[in-house]
Structure formats: structure tokens, C-alpha cells
Amino acid sequence: MARDRREERTGFQESAPYRASYDLQTDFIMVYGIDDTMPERIRQWKEKGYIVHLMTGVAWGNYQSYLNGEIDGRDHWDEAQTDRNGDPILHGDSPDIPYMVPTLSYTNFLAGPIRLAVDAGVEAIHLEEPEFWVNGGYSEAFKREWRLYYREPWSAPHASPDAQFRASKLKAYLYTRSLDRLCAELKEYALTTHGRDLRFYVPTHSLINYTQWRIVSPESQLIDLPSIDGYIAQIWTGTSRTPNVYHGVRKERTFETAYLEYGIMQELVRGTGRRMWFLHDPIEDNPSYTWADYKQNYFRIVTASLLHPAVSHYEVSPWPKRVFEGKYPSEDGTGKEGLPPAYATTLLNVMHTLGNMDQELEQIDETMQQVGILIADSAMFQRMRMEAQAPEQLIKYDGTNAEAFGLEGDTELLDFSPFYGLALPLLKHGIPVRPVQLDNVRRFPHYLNGYRVLLLSYEFMKPEYPDLHFALAGWVRNGGALVYVGDDSDPYHRIRAWWNESGSNYDSPREHLFEQLDLQGAGDGVFRAGKGAVGYLAVAPDECAKSVESAAALRRMVSETIKALGDPDFQLRPKHYFQLRRGPYIIAAVLDESIAETPLTIPGPVVDLFDPALAVRNEARIETGEQAFLFDLKTGRPVDGTVECIAASSRIEALALNETGFEFQVKGPENIRAAARFYCQLQPVSAVLEYRGQTEMIPYEWDAASETVLLHYYHLSDTDVTVKVKFTG
Template sequence: MPAAIYPVERASGQSLQKTSFQASAPFSPDFDIRADVAMVYGINDDGGEFEKRVKGYRDKGYEVQFMTGIAWGQYKDYFLGEWDGKKHLDEGQMMQNGQTIWHGENVPYIVPTANFLSYMKTHVKRAIDAGVTAIYLEEPEFWARAGYSETFKKAWQKHYGFPWMAQHESPEATYLSSKLKYQLYFDALKEIFTYVKSYSMSIGRNVKCYVPTHSLLNYSSWQIVSPEASLANLDGMDGYIAQVWTGTSREPLFYNGIKKERVFENAFLEYGSMVSMTAPTGRRIYFLTDPIEDWQRSWDDYKLNYQATFTAQLLYPMVNRYEVMPWPNRIYKGKFKVEGMADKQTIAPAYATQMQVMINSLNSMPQSDNKLNGSHGISVLLSNSMMFQRYPTHKGYEDPQLSNFYGMAVPLLKHGIPVSTVHMENLAGNALKDTKVLIMSYANMKPSSASEHKHLADWVRAGGVLLYYGQDNDPFQQVKEWWNTGENKYNAPSEHLFKLLSINSKANTGGTFKFGKGTVYITKQDPKDIIMTANGHQKFIATVKQAYETGAKAGKFLVKNNFVLERGPYTIAAVLDESADSKTLELNGHFIDLFDPQLPVVYKKIVTPNTQAYLYDLKRAPGKQQTQVLASAARVTDEQRGKKFYKIIAKSPDKTINSMRILLPNKPSTIKVANADGALKVNRSDWDAASHTLLLSFDNFSQGVNVQINW
């Protein structure tokens, strides 16, 4: 009598849209990473043949979507006059010296015009006609140093109704220039998304619209203006991809007077700012990581920083959708440096295996209500206007490395506080409901309306504790805005806020003030001084501790040097350097080490400062008596379970090595591995009796490998 078979299909039928990647290159078995979604990039990219590229991925089982740039792209037919008979290079973003800012040859960063948007509609229409289920218009970016072209001057006159002002001549002109740049891309996305929705619905479909964008922190740091949070107000906008990766997170930060790369810390804050931007809006968000980056580095560098950014993204348990990598062809076929070797090398087999274990784990990464260990409820206030003050600077006031923001956040992170951020634009949406202590400054941003102050005052009155830092002497305090026009005669926006908080002129010297059930701490110090001077953070930490424990009565302010989170069977951990102590973190249990391509079973994991760990806890395996793959460097489908056997199909890129750990009821008696061409060699099969798991290794194939285990 044959054994009972219980078929399980993990990756069939309707796509979960849980994992994705972007690629301009046509499908290749060499980078067939088996995420749910392939975002085919660009109509004209990689030799064109867009429909053929779409079909290539769809035929291999991917849900296919479309991504292209909104501020730049392979649009040479537009710029060089092939589209409408006119050249449009004059629509590029221009600097004060008259030079265009280029993304590539004949590819300028663009000032979005009505004509350009008409051209872009032809691209999204072609993508919709090819059957894509979503449109991604990435990186709506206007450089702060741009704003001098005739095209921009015309847009200024139309928007403001008065002649263009050179942004380098006054803070007022800089602020107006930045607000216009912001609005131009907001309007551009609104128009194209409206078209996508109306056209797709007219043919009986509802194509989704997303914006892949860097974080507010990165755009502010890199001196770029982008619509960011306001996009969530668009009816036709369905969500974001948070473009955070080594390239953004390695931007140096100050701390304790030292400027250097702090990749994990920056990534944690970048992902957090994307969460705070979207959480109150209900929009979908994907987190991006990249196993390499745009700049040429060594493979060792890529690996260490990939682990740091990957860990940072997983410490946000409310997000469980991921763009697992961009440009897989670059990762699998590119050549980069190896320490001690003269010639550049392709990806090492061990790193490819580790990377594939990591990205395949994301297919089963659950959302979780679990919280990161530490004192919760401390937030730093953000605003889109951070981008408006970055360039050019005026009257000698500088904010190196965005230190007026990071000064309020990095010291807390270094002390083990899971600090969050809150966007001013979302205050009306109950964005402060989980915040006990809010830290803010107007040294680096300004409020867009008086209503934002009303929300803050109401929150303090109800028991919130507000910490305000700043001397309010930066030149943007005096730009012509709502707080100093009409009936308002305030020298700085903080004066209006303090009035609502019933704080009189004593605020000029700082102090502690009660308001309703809440408390306000005012410190006449710009936040940048907290991190740009040695030991400058000590008084700040003491003030936040007092505000948290005494002012907010929120519990103990727990100082530590680590973060640990459990999500389903996964344990994610990071240990900080430059912290209150230099202790290692010891995790005890029954784990699979997912950062090790050999997938060893370990009972103790030591995590040292400035490193991270990613573990699978065998005791928390779902249905832990059930035969199953716990970790794998391939996508597993077509599971069949019998009383004496287990069958699967494993798919992953050609020329890579699979490493998988499988939970079994008994030690295997036979293991058969084969593809369509016949039997394959088993590279390794090790039985671990204590965990009842089998480590199995064999060469991967895109077409699939059939595995049958008998016992």
C-alpha cells in the first residue's frame, strides 16, 4: 500500500507579492533568485525589447511589474528629439555655473515639464499593455544645488506668480526654491499615477502605483529634495519601496566628536524614518537591501555592511515585504575586489550561498507584535522641510552631516534605546499615540502650518513630555512664512509653539515647564553640538532619562549596548560599539546560524560589538514536529510528505551551491538529488541527531532540483 502523500505548494498560484527584485537585464538562469515579483526596469533599458523581457520573466513564473525613473532614465529618444522632433536637453536640472547635472551620457536629471510627463505616460501605457500589475516610478529627485535653468525659472513664475529668485542670494530664495522642487515632483507623480489608474481601469484592471525612494534622512544628507511623506496623500498612490542600502547608510555620522561610517546605526534610523512616514497612512511598504552597492568596494566590505543593513531592516517587525536585491545580474556576474588579490573576482560561492539563505528566509518572515528589547516611547520629530535647508547655506550657519537631526537620535541608539521617529506631516493622524517623550528642534527644519503646533500642544496637555533643543539662530528662522506673516509676528516658529504651551519669555533661557498633564524641557543648544563634541551627549542622555522616568513616568530608562528581537522562529540581534559598555552578547538556545553558509546548529552564539547575528530558533519552528525545510539557499516548492519520505523541488540560480537544513523525524536512509538531466552529486549530507535536522548541500539549478529523502 503506497504511503500517504500530503502535497503543499508554497510558491504557486497567486503571487504573495512578499519579495521582489528589480532587473533591467533579460531573464537568465544565472540570477534566477525566485522572489515573488520581478520588477522589469525601463522601456528602453538593456537594448529595449521591453515586452520580450516581460515575457521572459513571466514565462518563468514571476509576477511581473514595471519600474522606471521619474527624474532620470534611458529617455534619450526624448532628450535628443526622436520622440517629438525637438531636443529637450534644456529641461535638465542646472547648477549656478550653468552646467547640467547628469545621471549618465545624454541622461540629465530633469525638471519635470508637461511635455516630459506626456512622454512618460507613453512608457507606463506600454507597460500596462504588456500586462504588468504595478508601476514603480523611482527616485523623484531634484538636487538642491540645481534651480538655475530657464525651464525652472518658467516653473517658478507659473507657481509663485513673481519672477525667479536665485537661491544662493538669500535664505528666502533657497526655501522657495526647495518648496517648488518638492511641488514639481509631487505634481508629476500625481499626474502620472492618475493616468495609470484611469487607463488601467478603463481596460478592466487596477494597476498599483508605488514610489521607490531614499529615506528623508538620506535625501536631506545628500542635499536632494523629494516629495516623500506628502505622496501618501495621493489617492492613486499605493505605497513605497524604502531604498536603504549600504550606499546610503555608510554616509558618515558624527558621534562623540568623531566623524565616521556607522552603517548599522544609520540604516536603523533610515528604515525607521520610512516606517514613521507610512505607518499612519496605511500605505504598503517594502524594505530594500543590497548585497553590494554602487561604488566599487571589496567583497568583504559588501558582506559586512549587507549583514548590518539586513539586520537593521528586520528589527522593524511591522514590515514583512522586501525588495531582496536590485540588479541581480550585477551581483552574480559583476567582478569586485578581494583582499589580497590583484584581479577582481566574481562573487564567492560561500557569499552567494549565504546571501541566498538570507533572501529566501524573507519569504517566510512574519509580521510580529513583538517589540525590540529596551525602553520604548522615545521619538524624534522629523519634517520634509529638513530637505529645504541643506543647500546653499547662508550667513555661515552649517549643519555638517545632518548633525542637527542625528544629534537627537544617535546618542540614544548608542545607549540601547530603540528610538523612533515621527513625521510632523502625520501628526493629525495620531502619530504620537505610542510616544511618551518627543525630542525636537527647529535648527534643521521648520513647521509647515500652525496646526502642527496645535497637535503638539494637545499631546503635551494630555501628558506628553516634549524636549526642545535649539538656539533658533539659523538664517531660515526668518524666511517669510506663516509664523511671521499676517497676524503672526513671531521671530521664530518655536515662539508660536511656546505660546500655545503657555510658556512665556523665560523660554529664552531654557528650563522645565509644566503644561496640563505634560512637561516641556527647553535646552538652548543646537542638537549638532551634542554629537560633534567629545562627551557632548552625556548631559543630553541624562535629560532624556529624567524626562522618561520622572516626567513621563514611562518606566526605567534601560541603558545597554544591544538590540534583540524575536520574529516567529527568527532571532535578530545587533551589538553596538561606542556604547555604555563593550560587553559581548551571549544568546543561548538551539539555533541555526543563518549568517554562516554551512548552516551550523549552535547552542551558544556570541555577538561582539559592531556585529550582528541572524538565527533560526529550532524550539520556535512552526509545526515543529512536521518535516520541513528550515533554512535554504534555494526557493522550496512542491513539498510532498509521506510517512517514510519527503520530496521537494529547490530552485536557485545556476552555478551556485545550495545549503539547506531540513527537519526530519528520523535519520535518512537514502537521499536522491536530480535535475532534468539526471542524478546530481550530493556535496554534503550531515545528520544532527540532537536537532533531528539534516544539512544537505548540492549544486543549484534554475530549472529546479528534485530532492527525495527516505528514512
Template sequence: MQPSAVQAQEKTAFQIAAPWNEVYDVRSDVAIVYGINDAGGAFEKRVKGWRDKGYQVHFMTGIAWGQYQDYFKGAFDGKPHFDEGQVQQNGDTIWHGKDVPYIVPSENYLRYIKTHLKRAIDAGVTAIHLEEPEFWARAGYSTAFKKEWQQYYGSAWRPQHESPEATYLSSKLKYHLYLRTLQEAFSYVKTYARSQGKVVRCYVPTHSLLNYASWRIVSPEASLASLKDMDGYIAQVWTGTSREPVYYNGVKKERVFENAFLEYGSMVSMTAPAGKKMFFLTDPIEDWPRTWDDYKKNYQATFTAQLLYPTVANYEVMPWPNRIYQGRFKLENDSVRQPISKAYATQMQVMVNALNTMPLSSNKISGSHGIGVLVSNSMMFQRFPTHAGYEDPQLSNFYGMALPLLKKGIPVETVHMENLEQAHVLKDIRVLIMSYANMKPLSQQYHQVLNRWVRSGGILLYYGRDNDPFQSVSEWWNSNGLSYKTPSEDLFRLFHFSEGQPGFVKTGNGWVVVTRMDPKELVLEPGRDTAFLALVKKAYARSGAGTLEEKNHFILKRGPYIIAAALDENDDKKPLLLKGPLVDLFDPELPVLTQKELQPGQQAFLYDLKTIKNKNPLILAAAGRAYEERYRQGLYTFLLKSPTGTMNAMRIYLPASPKTITLTRDGTPARLIKNDWDAASNTLLLQFENDSRGIQARIQL
């Protein structure tokens, strides 16, 4: 395949603030050029530099922060704008960097951002990414925010720490401000691009709802999918978000794979009903300095989690390649910072190059499907500050409904309340678990949808004491003629459910069960989830879905790939055995295995050699990207490109053992480091030094 044809698909990408360099020339489809405030036209030079190397070029910048010192210091319009920063209760501005606060997005700020958007479009980018629309929950005390409050609510600002209602209203305004900003920014992008005869797509790279709620940040999240000028998202999930400790069985600790699985899942459920494009992000390292060993372990966990969603096949393979290839970090039990090892760089490149051909799949992850946990954007509204002593440690009111199932090998889904009115959102859900302990319904219409779904045969399991202080905020359930003390009262009215009715209560063709226990109680203490799991089992059987399968692993087949995870903290301690022949893609030596054994807590990424059907040469895995593949009259040739100075390992299926193998770099011989033929699998392992200009391979059969 020619480079131009490869790049046009825009399946894989990376974000980069630095100019092109051969040592981090990753060879994905898209280079997302980050930042625009370079001196001397450097932005345009960076765009051209990456485009000249065959990349589609996008532009990314922050919408809540960025290198916008010229705006804050007054160079933009002659007035300083530090007063537009997000301010917390003690009067301190929340800073993202030197002279760059997190911003309260004003109309004037939007005019400033539009100058950058125009410049990027003029430079020829084909898409614009406005990342991380973030308003800190602890913010909301600046003059700029008070002004926005007056305009939005038509009343004087109220300090959010004084009451649950003030907190709730403050969060709703923060949510609105970035929704408005992105709507107007993307409308400008589309209008200006059309005026120039161009088509420019608009994306929002954003953390998951689960992470923002956990980290006490308010963001538009699911509502962005309804913007007509918004084309999609990048799901910013990586070790840094997924390692946030969570409670399970009374223990608070990092559970990176499980958290990543739930984070990616929440992003899928947020966007799938609207048909928006989704890129999944992983990062081979992370923002905080740790060890290479830590990075590798958690990269494998998050990488596996993303691949277990077969309806997504677009990826941001890494942010900041220069940080990965040129950065220095420690090894375990060592104090000296080291560059990335040859072995880890090879493994990483095998993984990211597999994403270039990772197929969509109609296959499903192993396990009992049809169990959902209801979530809402309003989960972000109740996180800070706390009131009346009510706490939700580490977002346990969500994890209490999800982790006990996930840890039993049940691929639990999240369902976004904001999407309920979209067709078919609940079509495949048999049992829906929900609570209003950690969120509130933003519309009464959601209850109408839930009522229709239950009466059509769904089973709803409601957990909650309904005594958190946000139950009584001024909202639709207690205004305009309604006087319910809690939102669940309106929901139960539709079901004709009376308080105190035990067990399964028949509602049309479906059932409702109400348990007066907050979900957090299921994970904050050991052994509290037993009755919950028993109830879910009964509900699943009653739904007609069959017996709920409990196990200690997940497996998914996508084309030739097998993705697997063995779960720890499970009564079943047996390893997971996967039968070969298989190529281990987490091993930089790419060994052929007769079987792969996974201990609890481990993951695997494998190439299933049994899927090979044709008899033509086929690159199964490579730490580089192949171009110009040709096979005729027993001669197989290709050009392999990857960052200069790294080590390539590649395993190739061949119909016969090779007679000669020749490598050249710009016409001169290149050294072949390893050449191993495996007759049992008809595969060839090659190792040689990479070059971003390409290594030409000629294999005569």
C-alpha cells in the same frame, strides 16, 4: 505550495534590466522589469520572459532621469529638450548619464512619460514603480525652472544663493514639481488601467528623508503617502546610503548599522499612518566598486537593521541580480577582480529566501520604547547653499538627537511632522525630541497637535538656539497677521512657556523643556551628550514609562527567527550571548550552535530551534526556494530552485534520521555533496549544486 500560489503573494521582489537568465533566477515573487526604451520590442519580450518563468511582473523606471535620450534629442515631438535639465549656478547641467540630465519635470515631459506607462500597462505588468523623484538642491537655475517659478509663485524667479528665503522657496517649488508629476502620472496609470479592465498598482522607490537631506536632494517623501493613487513605497536603503559618515562623540565616520536602522525607521514612520504598503530594499553589493569583504560586512548590517522593524514584511531582496551574480569585484588586499564566491552566494541566498517567509510580528525590539525624534520634509530645504556661515555638518542637527540614544541601546523612533494630524501618530510616544535648527513647520496646525499631545501628558524636549538664517523666511509664522520672529515662538505661546523658564515646565498634564543648544552640538564634540541623556532619562521617568534602559545591543524575535545587533562605541564592551540551540543564517555552512556570541559591532540572524513544535519535516533554511513540498508515509519530497551554478546549503528538521536521500535533475541523478545528520537537533544538512529548473529531493525516513 505550487509556484503560482507562491508568486501571487508579491511579498518579495527584485529589479532587473536584463532578460531572464538561469544564472540569476532568484525565485522571488516579483521581477520588476526595469527600463522600457529597448529596440525591437525587447521590453515586451523581457516582460514575457520573466512572466513565463512564473514571476509576477512589475515595471520600474526613473521619474527624474532615465534612458530618455529620444525625448531630449527631439525624437518624441520634434524638439530637443536639453533645456529642461536641472542646472546649477555656474550654468552646468547636472547629468545622470550620457545625454540624460536630471530633469525639471514639465507638462510636456509628463506626456512623454505617459507613453511609457501606457506601453507597460499594455504589456501586462501588474504594478508600476516610478523611482527616485530627485531635484538637486544645488540646481534651480535653468530657464525651465524659472518658468515654473513664475507660474507657481506668480512672481519673477529669485536666485537661491542670494538669500535664505530664496533657497527655501526654491526647495518648496522643487518639492511641489515632483509631487505634481507623480500625482498626475499615477492618476493616468489608474485611469488607463481601468479603461482596459485592469488593476495596476503604483509605487515610489525612494531614498529615505534622512539620506536625501544628507545628500542635498529635494523630494516629495512623506507627502506622497497622501496621494490617493499611490499604493506604496520601496525604501531604498542599502550600504551606499547608510555608509554616509555621521558625527558621534566628536568622531565623523561610517556607522552603517545605526544609520540603516534610522533610515528604515524614518520610512516606517513616514508611511505607517497612511497604511501604504512598504517594501524594504537591501543590496548584497552597492553601486561603488569596493571589495567583496566590504560588501558582505555591510550587507549583514543593513539586512539586520531592516529585520528589526517587525511591522514590515515585504522586501526588495536585491537590485540588479545580474550585477551580483556576474559582476567581478576585488577581495581585501588583492588587485584581481573576482566573481562572487560560492560561500557568499550561498549565504546571500539563504538570507533572501528567508525573506519569502519572514513573518510580521507584534513583538517589539528590545529596549525602552516611546522616545521619538520629530522630523519634517523641510529638512531637505535648508541643506544648500549655506547662508550667514551657518553649517549643519553631516545632518548633525538630526543625528545629535538620535545617535546618543541609539548608541545606548534605546530604539529611538522618528515621527514625521507631516503625519501629526493623522490619528494615533503620537499615541505610543512618551517623550518627543525636536528642533527647528534643521527644519521648519510647514503648517501651524502641527503646533496645535503638539499642544494637545503635551497637555494630554506628553513630554516635549526642544533643543535649539533658533538663530539659523532660515528662521526669518517668509512663512505662516510671520505673515497673514502673525509676526513671530521664529516658528518656535508660536509653539511656546500655546504652551504658555516664557523664554528663560528652566527645567520641566508644567503644561496641562504634560511637560516642556527648552534647551538653548542646537542638537548638532551634542555630537560634534566628544562628551557633549551627557546632559542630554540625563534629561531624556528624567523625562522618561516623569512620563510614567519607568526607568530608561541602557544597554549595548538590540534583540528581536520574529516567529522562529532571532535578529540581534551588538553596539560598539558603548561603555559596555561585553559581548552579547544568545542561547541555543540555534542555526546561524549568516554562515553558509548553517551550523547548529549551542550559543552565539556577538562582539560589539557585529550582527546576527539566527533560527531558533526551540520554536519547532510539530513533528513534520520542515525546511529551516535553504539557499534556494522550495516548491511542491509533500510528506506522507515517511517520504518527504520537494523541488528546490535557485540560480544555476550556485551552491545550495539547507538545514531540514526531520522527525527521524533519514534512511535514504535521492537527488535528481530532470530525472537524472544529481550529486549530493554533503549529507550530515545532527541527532542532537534532529536536523539534516544537505549541500548540492543548484539549478534554476529545480533539484528534486526525496528523503525516506
């Protein structure tokens, strides 16, 4: 369990000063926000042994001095993102914190405050959430940027599909430009002024969530910026509980949505060598739920993230102060209550275990990394209904959840059903599909290696370059199975683009792709192309979300296309669960709305890491809709029979074996009850806590069958705390 903080495997973000009640004892902290208190907050956390980063908003923040002209004598409210009614798009309820158009002037302003953080000694900067709302694009600053970028007069984004697509593409470009300038300039500043390297990371929602919530962000364009060192996948209950449609039923599917969100974020760093932290949140931004709801959804997102084994670094909590000191509605509705002690212990069990997830993959589903669903940044570019179809519904983020965005009577747009129509029919049958970044096909020559099946539709996104099709056609001819779903009905097929300009005359980009595969004029069916195969299902992909029959037709088309490859060893094997082993850790989830409702049984002995008591179970029984995070006691047992920590809700340091027993140091949030389970071949006779010259007996339980001991104690602050365990012999 002990590790060097320099590995930065776990961290959290917090805007408040240091307090022992939420000292999570991770490797690093992201001190949030730049103000007069920032240097002191940095000093406090650094004094406690943390590696200190800084996080600040790049799209919004307390930047009133810039907006109101105090910086340069010029009012900059024309750079606020503005909707078609002329109203600024605000972050939260504050009337003076708008989302910004990232002009060069605004970018230059941001560099000033960030220099202060560099001067204060932080080792890395996180520029959070480069976001431009789809319903924005009407400010004077944006109109100027349009004229400079497109060399033509501005068009109202709601006027046509073409105008909306071009507006969104410009929005992504502007934040890409801003981040490139900021990161490059400040890296140079840190090196020339302080003689040290500075790292830059971008905490960002997933491409899936931004598309569903109707936000434009650079996403995969960030890969092209050499000054960016990595990302945080900002995925949590608040994003993943956004409802979607499957079999015609619109509801929350937190586990499945999180699984897809973490999947596309893993793709953002695959093959780049850059760092990715997966975010979890023990609660969420909406304060109206109960602790039971938060806990249930926390298990879902943690499990979903652990099923993507290429990432083993985690932000274990944003804002731990609101978790460990906050109060939320009680189950009986009579008031509010603080963090339940058992949930607090469970959270710490999980958080400290997450620092140990860099493990060999010992068991993997046979189709893992072989079935992908292509999605491109351009999915964010066509998320506005045109006036010819339906009145535009203006949406403003209220800091809670997607349900509060509006769209009364028009939830269809928010559901993002064309994408989920491709994903959920397979995912709900236990097929571990992964979203695949279409834009990366032209960035990395071997990007599609390892995938045997790809699903594609241009009814909710567009290929921005024709050479993507040359790469896809080559992949098919070399033995891949491509399933295309779409009926060419999307009005965005008619935007100004490479497939209908400069001598090209295709009604949709699909026609150009099929031409490369020698499938001109093909209808529904399965066709061979070289060593590979193409399946064509000529229906709108959202029908596969709305209809049981269409979902089944999609699964049949995928199976028939795979069958056409002629490889009897490769086929889809439906099941009602996911299960994965990472070293001694077992991660599993049993799906609802699937092919069976029977529980999944995993033989023991295993330690239940979601149990605050770290219980040893002879078998784990996982019911429909439940998840499990387990430690396999046989696989993880040390070969020499020594004492070793299995799991703990503390940071464990200085573990040492002596003639009479063993001892170790513990660190964690003040007054939180902790548990720690160790391999221990001999039955202990006593366990004590030593601190400030005092000795206190603590309870323990020895499990003879598994040869493990469970210790119970409370965390103390501002002192060295040692646990000492004595044996019988």
C-alpha cells in the same frame, strides 16, 4: 517556506534579460527600463513564473528623443536641472542624461513610454527616485514654474535662505504634481483599455538620506496621492555608509544610519494601509570595495531593517546580475574576483528567509515605539549654505557614494549633524529611537499615539503649518514628554513664513510652540504642561554630535523630562545592544561606541542564518559591532513533530511526507551551492537529487540533538529538481 507568489513578499529589479545565473526565485521582478527590448524581457520573466512589474526613472532616463525635439519638434534641454553656472546636473557620466525639471510637458512625454509597458502586460509600475538637486533651480523651465507657483519673479536659490527654502518647496511640489498626473492617468488607461487594475509604487530614498545628500523629493507628500499604492525604501550600503558625526568623530556608521533610515520609511506607510518593501543590496553602487566589505555591510543593513517589524516585504537585491556575475577587488589587491561561493549561499539563505518574516512580535524592547525624533520634509529645503556664510559648493551625484560629492573642506554641511546629534546619543545607548514624520501629525489625528517621548528641533527643519503645534501641545498635555533642542540661531528662521507674516511676529517657530504650552520666555530646564512635561536644552543640536559633554547633556535632559512624568515604570534603560524576536526569528546587534564592549550571548539551540552552512549553535555569541539573524529551534519546532523547512538557500515547493521519508522541489540560481535545514525526528539513510530522469546522491548531516538534517546540493536550471530523503524506519 512555500508561499504563493501573489503575496509579492520578495522581489528584485533587473534591466538584463532572463538568465539562470541570477534567477533568484523571488515572487516578482521589476523589469527595469523602457526600450525596444522591454516586451521580450517581460515575456521571458513571466514565462519563468514571475509576477512582472516595470521600473523606470521618473527624474532621469534615456529620454534623448524628448530632449532633442524628436517627439514634438521642440528642444527641451531648458527642462534639464541646471546649476548656477548654467551646467546641466547629470546622472552618472553620460552627457545626455540630465536630471529633469518635471514640467507638464515632460510628464506628458513620460506617459507615452509607460503606456507601452501597460500594453505589454505588467501588473505594476514603479516610478523611481523623483529627485531634484538642491544645487539646481536655475533652468529656464524652473524659472517659469516659479513664476506660476509663487506669482512673483524668480529668485536665485543661493541668494538668501528664503529663496532657497522656496525653491526647494517648489521642487517637491513639481514632482508631487508629476506623479499624481502620471499615476492617475495611466490607471485610467489600464482600466479603460485593458480592463484591469494597475498599481503604482514609488521607489525612493529615505528622507534622512535625501536631506543628507542634498536632494529634494516629495517624501511624505506622496501620502496625499490616492493613486499611489506604496513604496520601496531604497536603503542600502551606499546610502547608509555615508559618514556622520558622534562624539566629535566623523566616520561610517552603517548599522545605525540604516536603522534610522528604515525607521522613517516605516513611518511613511504607518496607518495608511499601503505597501512598503525594504530594499537590501548585497553590494552597492561603488565598485571599489571588496566582497568582505560588501558582506559585512550587508549584514548590518539587513539586521537594521529586521528591527522594524511593521514591514515584512523586501526587495532582496537591485541588479542581481552585477552581484552573481560581477567581479570586484580581491582582498590581496592583485585583481578582481567573482562572488565567493560561501557568500552566494548566505545571500540566498537570507533572501528566502525574508519571505517568511510576517511573524508575531514575541519580544520587544520596553521602549520600542515610545521614543521618537521628529523630522519633516522641510529638512530637505534648507540644505544650501548662503554666500554670507561660505561659498556654495556645487555637488553632482557620480553614481558611487556621498564621499565623492565634493564639499572639500566643508564636510559639516554634508554630515547632517543637527539630526544625528539628536539621534545617535540615544541610539548608541541602545534606545530604539525612531524618526517620526512631523508632517503626518496633521494628516492622522492619532498619529502620535504610542509615543511617550519626542525630541524636536527647528534648527534643521521648519513646521510648515501652525496647527502642528496645537496637536503637539495637546499630545504633551495628555501625558507626553517633549524635549526641545535648539538655540534659535538657524538663519532659516527668518524666511517668509506663517510665524512672521499675517500679523504673527515670532522670531522662530519654537516661540509659537512654547506659547501653546504656556512656556513663553522659558530657559533651559524641565517644565510641566498638563499631564505631560517639556524639557528645553537651549543648544544647537549639532553640538550634541560634536561634543561628548553635549551628548550626555541631551541624555540627561531626556531622562529628567521622563522623570517629570511621575511614572516609575517608564524610564530609559541604556544597554549596548538591540534584540528583537519575530516569531521564531531572533534579530540582534551589538553596538560599538556604547556603554560596554562585552559580547551578547543568546542561548540556543539556534540556527545561524548568516552562516552558509546554517549551523546549529548551542549559543550565539555576538561581539561588539556584529549582528546576528537566528532561528530559535525550540520556538519554531512544529508541535506535531512533522518534517518542516527551517531555512534554505532555495525556493522550496511541494514539500511532502511519505512512508519512507520526505521530498521537495528546489529552485535557485544555476550552479550556486545551496543548503537546506529541516526538522527531521528520524535519522536519514540517504538523500538524492532527481532531475531529467537522473538520480544523484547528495551529502547530508543529521544533528541528533536538535533533530534536524542539513542537505547540500547545487542548483540546476531549466528543469524540475526534486530532493528525496529516506529515513531509517
